[in-house]
Amino acid sequence: MTLKQQLEDRVAVALRRAGAPDGTPAQVGQATRPEFGDYQSNGVMAVARNLKTNPRQLAERVVAELDLGDLADRVEVAGPGFLNITLSPSWLAARLVAMLRDDRLGVEPAPSPQTVVVDYSHPNLAKEMHVGHLRSTIIGDALVRVLEFLGHRVVRHNHVGDWGTQFGMLIAYMDRLAAEQGHDLSTALVDLEAFYRAAKECFDRDAAFADLAREYVVRLQGGDAHCRAAWEQFIGESLRHCEAVYRQLGVTLTGADVRPESAYNDALPGILDQLAAKGLLVESQGAQCVFLDEFRGKDGEITPVIVRKSDGGYLYATTDLAAAQYRANDVGADRILYIVDARQSLHLRQVFSVARAADLVPPACSLEHHAFGTMLGEDGRPFKTRQGGTVKLMDLLREAEERAFALVSSKSPELPEGERRAVAHTIGIGSVKYADLSLNRTTDYVFSWDKMLSFEGNTAPYLQYSCVRVKSIFRRGGLDEADPRGDIILAEPAERQLAVKLVQFNETVHSVAGECYPNHLCTYLYELAEAFMRFYETCPVLKAEAEVRTSRLLLSLLTARTIERGLGLLGIGVVERM
Ligand code: ARG
Numbered sequence: 001m002t003l004k005q006q007l008e009d010r011v012a013v014a015l016r017r018a019g020a021p022d023g024t025p026a027q028v029g030q031a032t033r034p035e036f037g038d039y040q041s042n043g044v045m046a047v048a049r050n051l052k053t054n055p056r057q058l059a060e061r062v063v064a065e066l067d068l069g070d071l072a073d074r075v076e077v078a079g080p081g082f083l084n085i086t087l088s089p090s091w092l093a094a095r096l097v098a099m100l101r102d103d104r105l106g107v108e109p110a111p112s113p114q115t116v117v118v119d120y121s122h123p124n125l126a127k128e129m130h131v132g133h134l135r136s137t138i139i140g141d142a143l144v145r146v147l148e149f150l151g152h153r154v155v156r157h158n159h160v161g162d163w164g165t166q167f168g169m170l171i172a173y174m175d176r177l178a179a180e181q182g183h184d185l186s187t188a189l190v191d192l193e194a195f196y197r198a199a200k201e202c203f204d205r206d207a208a209f210a211d212l213a214r215e216y217v218v219r220l221q222g223g224d225a226h227c228r229a230a231w232e233q234f235i236g237e238s239l240r241h242c243e244a245v246y247r248q249l250g251v252t253l254t255g256a257d258v259r260p261e262s263a264y265n266d267a268l269p270g271i272l273d274q275l276a277a278k279g280l281l282v283e284s285q286g287a288q289c290v291f292l293d294e295f296r297g298k299d300g301e302i303t304p305v306i307v308r309k310s311d312g313g314y315l316y317a318t319t320d321l322a323a324a325q326y327r328a329n330d331v332g333a334d335r336i337l338y339i340v341d342a343r344q345s346l347h348l349r350q351v352f353s354v355a356r357a358a359d360l361v362p363p364a365c366s367l368e369h370h371a372f373g374t375m376l377g378e379d380g381r382p383f384k385t386r387q388g389g390t391v392k393l394m395d396l397l398r399e400a401e402e403r404a405f406a407l408v409s410s411k412s413p414e415l416p417e418g419e420r421r422a423v424a425h426t427i428g429i430g431s432v433k434y435a436d437l438s439l440n441r442t443t444d445y446v447f448s449w450d451k452m453l454s455f456e457g458n459t460a461p462y463l464q465y466s467c468v469r470v471k472s473i474f475r476r477g478g479l480d481e482a483d484p485r486g487d488i489i490l491a492e493p494a495e496r497q498l499a500v501k502l503v504q505f506n507e508t509v510h511s512v513a514g515e516c517y518p519n520h521l522c523t524y525l526y527e528l529a530e531a532f533m534r535f536y537e538t539c540p541v542l543k544a545e546a547e548v549r550t551s552r553l554l555l556s557l558l559t560a561r562t563i564e565r566g567l568g569l570l571g572i573g574v575v576e577r578m
Helices: 003-017 043-051 055-065 089-100 131-149 165-181 192-205 207-221 225-249 261-277 316-330 342-357 393-411 417-437 460-476 493-503 505-515 519-538 546-569
Strands: 028-030 039-041 072-078 082-087 115-119 153-157 281-284 287-290 305-308 335-338 366-369
Touching: 003 028, 003 039, 003 043, 003 055, 003 082, 003 505, 043 055, 043 082, 055 072, 055 082, 082 089, 089 493, 089 546, 115 131, 131 153, 131 225, 131 393, 131 417, 131 505, 131 546, 153 316, 165 192, 165 207, 165 225, 192 207, 192 225, 207 225, 225 393, 225 417, 261 281, 261 287, 261 305, 261 316, 305 316, 305 342, 316 335, 316 342, 342 366, 393 417, 417 460, 417 519, 460 519, 460 546, 493 505, 493 519, 493 546, 505 519, 505 546, 519 546
Parallel strands: 115 153, 115 335, 335 366
Antiparallel strands: 028 039, 039 082, 072 082, 281 287, 287 305
């Protein structure tokens, strides 16, 4: 159980003994300032209001009933009835010693492991991957790493868009190129973005081609062998591009995780049958729709969820219903996480509600949209190239590495070039990821090279550099890294503060798995690095005597390990020197 949960449970017991009704939450959180102790419980005030008693008196009663065992030294009533809890140094020291012997650095496995389907990255294969797919890929990657580390069974679903009218246009254009120029298609597909633009231009300009493209859609959907083969060639090429990006980014997605929209085609008629059987299908202007009361617009009219068009075609929502059912019933998901752009919020709310109304997923299966905002340029507008085009992901990653290389070369010109390149890769990719992960994902985010590559502030290079520095302090101490022995002594306030941060790694990782906000882990790592710097400024390490020296070296080792592991959970590497 995490420290926070232990405190919560114990305060809850005391609240009950002091007269609060059963199930009153203790509302324990990390203290916001050192004067408030290490943890704070805010549960008393609400209860006092309900019981119409004096909150400070109730708080005193709770303290009298509170048994924190060896966890805490001191509990104080503050302000209108807060409880400020100060952990005991001996308990902290014992935890840290245990963490030094633990590969997991004190992070407990989830008490009841779940099957979690994570739907992320999911580019549209008609075009090349662009910055719009970056956030989902990076956030999803961090979440799957955290969930797996806690022992959950994670099933990655790369729900790529590989179906729909665009593909008729693209394969019609492939055929035209082959007929006109007879050249090898794989060269034409090297630049998918240019290929898409050329096809689209032809489609808009040439009515005959547009008709042909529509005909191809029908043929493709009817299973025509030629169209099917051309489509497969196109999809294969597009997926190869994605995989190159994944490799460059160092995310854990592979071809085996692709579970495309087309995979659900055969299940779509069955979805309509199930909706019909539940009496949910209504025909409206020739289309099959579901009307749910909760989707009433401002005008009082219900916005229908269309599941089949009047021409018989199915929709994005229908595919998502089939996907939800497959994930819940065939994969056996306890949770399905959708790491999807905030602009699709209404769509997903509709899918979730229809899926619930039609019992396509069992009630116990949790459907969660973890939304993120748009990536903006420094001008505050959606991120574009200078010419106003979409930025290709591969180009962006290349630029990140180039910029990092220039930076490393100016800071450490003495390193051999090969090493500077490797370091630049780790820093460049790490910066792009961290800049995204460190912000609350729900807001739009402004992409800034200077900010993300800065060695100051809450950035990847700052943490990567801190890790190198802390490790080197430890190594100069001459202790055995593989078998670090000795006691932890927490006498100075800066030592205590660092110790508290270190033991909070466990609850931080658990909170990321539960709430899916990777920025909580980033903030934690940044605060840990800052706590170390304050400790290092006030507490000499290498010059200290005997056991104090050992203890401080051990604190350094734990800090370095925690930063490295934390960054690893975010999909970010560290280097030996930089
Ligand atoms: N391929 C979609 C797009 O590019 C995103 C898919 C999101 N996942 C889902 N289950 N709808 O917009």
